[in-house]
Amino acid sequence: MAVKLGILGLGTVGTGTVQLLQDNVGRHPLLQDIEIYRVGVRSLTKPRAVELSPEVITTDLEAIVNDPAVDIVVELMGGLEPARTLILTAIKNGKHVVTANKAVISRFGGEIFTAANQAGVYVLLEAAVGGGIPVIQPLKQSLSVNRINAIMGIVNGTTNYILTKMQTEGSEFDDVLADAQRLGYAEADPTADVDGWDAGDKIAILASLGFDGRINRDDVYCEGIRQVTKTDIAYSAKLGFVIKLLGIAQHLDQDNSRLSVRVHPTLVPQTHPLASINGVYNAILVEGEPIGQVMLFGPGAGAGATASAVSSDILNLVATLKTNTAKPNPLLACRHQHYSQITPISELVTRFYARFLSKDQAGVIGRLGTCFGNYGVSLESVVQTGFQGELAEIVVVTHTVREGDFRQALAEIQAMESIDSIPSVLRVL
Ligand SMILES: NC(=O)C1=CN([C@@H]2O[C@H](COP(=O)(O)OP(=O)(O)OC[C@H]3O[C@@H](n4cnc5c(N)ncnc54)[C@H](OP(=O)(O)O)[C@@H]3O)[C@@H](O)[C@H]2O)C=CC1
Numbered sequence: 352m353a354v355k356l357g358i359l360g361l362g363t364v365g366t367g368t369v370q371l372l373q374d375n376v377g378r379h380p381l382l383q384d385i386e387i388y389r390v391g392v393r394s395l396t397k398p399r400a401v402e403l404s405p406e407v408i409t410t411d412l413e414a415i416v417n418d419p420a421v422d423i424v425v426e427l428m429g430g431l432e433p434a435r436t437l438i439l440t441a442i443k444n445g446k447h448v449v450t451a452n453k454a455v456i457s458r459f460g461g462e463i464f465t466a467a468n469q470a471g472v473y474v475l476l477e478a479a480v481g482g483g484i485p486v487i488q489p490l491k492q493s494l495s496v497n498r499i500n501a502i503m504g505i506v507n508g509t510t511n512y513i514l515t516k517m518q519t520e521g522s523e524f525d526d527v528l529a530d531a532q533r534l535g536y537a538e539a540d541p542t543a544d545v546d547g548w549d550a551g552d553k554i555a556i557l558a559s560l561g562f563d564g565r566i567n568r569d570d571v572y573c574e575g576i577r578q579v580t581k582t583d584i585a586y587s588a589k590l591g592f593v594i595k596l597l598g599i600a601q602h603l604d605q606d607n608s609r610l611s612v613r614v615h616p617t618l619v620p621q622t623h624p625l626a627s628i629n630g631v632y633n634a635i636l637v638e639g640e641p642i643g644q645v646m647l648f649g650p651g652a653g654a655g656a657t658a659s660a661v662s663s664d665i666l667n668l669v670a671t672l673k674t675n676t677a678k679p680n681p682l683l684a685c686r687h688q689h690y691s692q693i694t695p696i697s698e699l700v701t702r703f704y705a706r707f708l709s710k711d712q713a714g715v716i717g718r719l720g721t722c723f724g725n726y727g728v729s730l731e732s733v734v735q736t737g738f739q740g741e742l743a744e745i746v747v748v749t750h751t752v753r754e755g756d757f758r759q760a761l762a763e764i765q766a767m768e769s770i771d772s773i774p775s776v777l778r779v780l
Pocket residue numbers: 359360361362363364365391392393394395397410412427428429430432433451452453454478479482535536537538539651652653654657
């Protein structure tokens with residue numbers, strides 16, 4: 352008997368998934384055992400790029416998750432509610448769930464996985480991080496014997512697309528964002544991409560898999576790309592860096608006592624493996640013992656790529672249903688019970704890039720150096736690059752420093768009579 356899917360959402364990802372499932376020849380034979388039984392949408396009159404018989408499409412999503420005939424609910428609608436409630440209802444009704452929704456999983460994962468474990472069903476989410484890149488299953492299975500030291504990556508396609516176009520074509524932020532929206536990369540509200548929240552959701556999920564504890568989403572520090580200017584992109588290039596929005600989860604000490612989970616635009620050395628990841632591509636670099644470094648690379652957003660991840664989860668569940676094993680597979684289920692302690696951003700030790708606009712007076716660089724020295728900040732390079740109108744532009748890169756100390760120095764520098772403003776402060780990998 353065919354395994355019946357109830358799909359919630361027929362937008363970019365839902366359409367890509369239905370297209371893939373309908374075009375199953377030459378793919379895994381188990382795909383032929385799947386029936387697209389119901390598809391839930393908001394509007395019945397919207398034109399659709401896929402053909403589905405009228406009785407399949409409905410606006411009654413609650414009926415789908417309560418329908419005893421549905422075996423797997425595939426949540427591709429996005430947003431927090433009603434997605435969370437529909438997922439929980441599906442679980443309560445004994446249905447397995449596939450979701451691409453990192454927002455709901457990163458915030459309500461505790462509640463959802465506890466319910467799933469109690470109900471004896473799985474919630475799979477390969478599409479939620481890295482789009483088409485297999486990263487969730489590798490962390491749960493192929494890499495799970497490693498002790499993970501760090502997971503860092505470019506996990507938002509929209510912002511990587513924007514930064515790449517700004518860097519290579521000198522494009523304006525707003526024009527490139529419109530492009531990313533047209534191509535189906537951006538979230539319904541692109542603020543989630545641009546302000547780093549989407550990447551924050553994703554790094555929280557990766558951290559929970561790699562560091563063996565749930566992550567409280569509110570503890571993840573998130574800074575987006577709005578403040579990244581073409582000027583900083585150009586200075587970074589001169590200094591040997593590219594600017595990337597990175598999600599980073601790493602132990603800060605040898606004894607693994609402190610875990611940092613954060614998202615921010617970062618100056619990445621041009622020689623680093625993540626520096627060459629451009630456009631909508633994502634890459635996740637995992638550092639573990641004994642494996643060393645593994646980089647997972649591929650398309651991070653878009654209909655086809657994301658459908659590949661969604662459909663592989665569906666296939667996994669179809670195989671599970673077909674083999675009918677009574678005991679849960681611990682490599683598919685979530686096993687965490689506790690929350691990890693996250694270290695505040697002020698305790699991070701990192702290098703910084705900062706750009707200052709100063710009055711063109713003698714001794715400004717000396718005063719900057721003295722103030723930094725007072726807070727234990729030593730400088731790797733100082734460049735007085737040119738002028739913006741009457742103001743001299745000074746760019747510094749520091750050696751590693753505790754963020755809290757660096758910020759105190761900046762506050763003091765900002766108050767100096769000779770300093771007009773500090774337009775940019777970025778972390779350096
Ligand atoms: N786009 C991408 O590249 C990727 C997206 N994701 C995630 O996948 C999910 C879907 O994204 P995407 O396909 O881009 O989103 P879209 O906005 O393109 O599609 C959302 C779909 O859900 C339906 N929907 C939304 N809210 C409701 C509701 N309250 N009731 C009924 N139907 C509803 C919409 O119906 P209607 O069509 O009638 O408006 C639409 O079909 C999100 O969680 C996103 O974060 C993950 C990886 C990549």
